[in-house]
Amino acid sequence: MTERGRDALHRDVEMFQIGPSALRWENDGLTIDIDETAVPHLSRVRGRIRLQPTALNAEPFRLDRDGLHWWRPIAPAARVSVELDGPAQSWRGAGYLDMNWGDAPLEAGFTRWDWSRAALPGGRSAILYDATWRGADGRAEGGGDGSADGSADGSADGGLALALRFDANGEVERREPPPRTALPGTLWRVARRVQTDEGSSPREVRRLEDSPFYARCELVNRLWGEEAHAVHETVDADRFATRWVKLLLPWRMPRAQI
Template sequence: MPAQGPRFDVRVDAQGYAWWYVDATSADGAHGLTIIAFIGSVFSPYYKLSGRKTPENHCAINVALTGPRGSAWAMTERPAHRVDRGTDHLVVGPSGLSWDGDTLVIEIRERSAPLPYPVRGTIRVSPAMIGTTAFALDPGGRHRWHPVAPRAQVEVAMTHPGVRWSGPGYFDSNFGDEPLEAGFDDWHWSRAHLKSDVAVLYEGRRRDGTPFDLALKFDAQGRWHDVVQPAPAALPRTGWLIKRATRADAGHRPRVVKTWIDAPFYARSALATRLFGEEVRAVHESLALGRFRSPIVQSMLPYRMPRAFW
């Protein structure tokens, strides 16, 4: 499916979702950032309880910032009357994303939870390449992934907490016509910037028990190439005992440098690994949707994902 840049006006029907994801690390590796803008927030207990009839009534911008000079987390869900979106912009409450054809500008004006401190700043994402293809993650095409900018330069200027840094980053988007947990039991994803290309590795198990995997390299023009999956490699479980798995060159043992997010059903980490003959730092995530479906986990979510009605 041909695609160019982000499109924030994509149609999202009942039961469905869309999200836009940015990650970045500082040049010295000390700081990390992820931002995810959701329509039909896939992890929202409120969306699930509503019967997922109106995705646009359950939108959020998630910010996760880590580093020695300041960390922050925010993810407040907001209703449809606080959402404005078009081809080149998505505004959710006081925060928003805008695309001018060259740069994605993200304005963050959020409040953390459960402790209510401000999370504010501006992030600029300048792609070095634009991915031209979206990929189906299941045979029916009900879940799709579009790597918008596999390689980008990211500038972070936060006033709360007061940190400024820049470094390499990544930008993609996902879309679905059914709840994420209806399609998958788990997945493991990672991306790594090689000298010339960007490697992206996807694998997991669908809800029907069938495995899936996707191993790609993107060149400097954003063109993709199928590659053979590297050898399986084990990682230590998270603090919540979530299983993590990845791939690496045969005979190499990847190392978890830092776990940025350690949640009951999800983990995002920085890895030191070797892929396609190169020593690299990779961003890695593991998602356990069987754990997410647990009533105990569902009861915990509102403490970290509050819902505003204004």
């Protein structure tokens, strides 16, 4: 997670390399070679991750009204193996692969968002987006009407309300977004909310990340009448845009090669 200059970037149709770390598509799966220095302790993170999709999706989704931010869940479901030399760790489990791209900073288009990906019985999966767009005055936008082509589903409070259910083969079905409920606040007081069946109570299993503007956790949820084991994240773009948070970022993602 080191930001590097243009000369450190190399890519072709099957490979993407930044500095000593690289991703490549081979044998119908993704291989990720990692060779980085962790901060602030300057320890090495070195090893390999292999991701083998069990379902693929080719459809991208527009996240904002103006088409400046896009997202594609490439593999709604996958098998993942991790083999690290430093630190010496290895494990296997279920996984997921997506990509985002855009033409503007995230904090310019959104004030916040909550996202989750859940495993459902039978190799199916669900992905939920709940984002608030930023208006021209810089505040949270109200009265969103969605988009004409349906790529971005507008919610009543001016944002994205997107609920997707994928079958075991990657075929996608748009669903009615479940109601929202609040999750407990984080150490850094990041407000979180999750979409869940009415009357259910999502249970946080493990806190994975707790930072001034970003939180990620593992939770058990209930979606459309089924139990769902999910990873949930919250991004507070207003908090991210503050000067004091920007000054903290190099401690987690240095901008010069170490």
